[in-house]
Amino acid sequence: MALTRDSIVAALTELRDNPDLAFRVLIDLTAVDYAHGKRTPRFDLVYALLSRRHVARIRLTVAIDEGDEWAPTVVGVFPCADWLEREVFDLMGIRFEGHPNLKRIQLPEDYDGHPLRKEFPLRGGHRQVRRPEDPEPVFGHRFRVR
């Protein structure tokens, strides 16, 4: 189900509080990067909810444009979104307005780049391990498996 960015918080609140819907559990919050020119809003923010009462699931998608990568936080609706949003920020670079603690979760605080983005090289590019005396990175250069 597709949503617009402004309606996320209201929609999630309604889904959670309406007793006929009762989607009270935020199962997952993640993002998809459609770069490689496949689609124009580059990112999709995906919210997966579960209704235990009705044994039903729903998936909501918000399209986010490149260059405009932010979304309102849903921590007020589902506290468990805290770390999930941090992970999306960390790995995809989408900021969440109003998040109480938006810092990186998986990677070190001072890491540069957002690895799950498509342009981020699989082996990390210039971040690869190298000793001072190596002109080239230790892994992935001469021993690359094609």
Next chain:
Amino acid sequence: MSPAMSEEIGTVAAERETMVLHMGPQHPSTHGVLHILLTLDGETVVDAEPEVGFLHSGMEKLFESKLYYQGTTITDRMDYLSPMTNNLAYCLSVEALLGVEVPKRAQYVRVLLSELSRINSHLVWLGTHALDMGAMSLLFYCFRDREMILEAFDSVAGQRMNPSYMTPGGLWTDTNDDEFLPKVRSFLDVLPSKLADYHRLLTKNPIWRSRLKGVGILSAEQCERWAVTGPALRAAGVEYDVRKKEPYSSYEDFDFDVPVRDGCDCYDRYLNRMDEMAESVRICRQVVSNLPSGRWITEDRRVALPPRDILHRDMHALIHHFWIIYNGYRPPPGQAYVPIESPKGEIGFFIVSDGSNKPLRVRVRPPSLIHMQALPEAVRGGLVADVVACIGSLDPVLGEVDR
């Protein structure tokens, strides 16, 4: 004591400062590389802030550079204590994308392997949890029992810990029933008496009870807010097990109960997992006695490799085999998320396909990460020793937390 002196002591106590203590990341009781910043007032936990990411190895990005059938090898390494359930979750999502049907035999074997994985994971949980609490010998007993499961995995998949035995469409190869089933049967005969021994050692043990009863309370409402699933949720009185409510892979054919208790504490989580092991034995017995014969992988030739015995004489089979192994298959564009009940909680793989032979995005919904988020709720107000008990009872696996 003079009134002036007691007043002085009272003032000092009121001005006591809190202390910040690092627990981990290198720590024998954090079940991996988990770092917790504890804010303590004496020995009472005022706040706990877990820090994760020490085991992060970019698994979700790795999926994007692998063909669909190669992805199962990555799934093993996530929740490495119950690799078969990870395989199953991934394969179910890919099969949903592909629209292929898995034959009954493969579904039954998948159930068997998932339940053996569940027992595997719970045995490690029990051993390490007891070890953290000080009951060291249980670790050795549980790992000894686990040997039998690992040998069964070895005989069926060739590997003990990272089997990658399931593949989208079914199983990678047929189980050798003459070798595999006797191992499973002998294990199933042995385990119930071992579980009874562990109950005798722990369940009514006053030290065990005093360390776990009333510790780490996560009420049903807290579980809902923090999306806690699995045995911890069922210890809070919520009867939700994905195997029963949203059955997958023929679980509806089997007769089993789901343990639910309402103490919300570590002790009830312990009892839940012990009962789950007994129920898994029950399911495994039913599978072993009703295992149908038939194909181990789907009939769909776009996904299933040709039979090996004709490869050396049939050119088309050779090309077909080569094509699938080298190029993979292309699911139609779409998204799929099929949740399953892993020993840790609900796990599922949200896979987005763009029609090419590699996934566009694979997202693992990691129960262990989400439970770690709920950890501060469970330990606030308790003692430092209770933090160890809570971590053990929430049973995180850092491979899944960090991926």
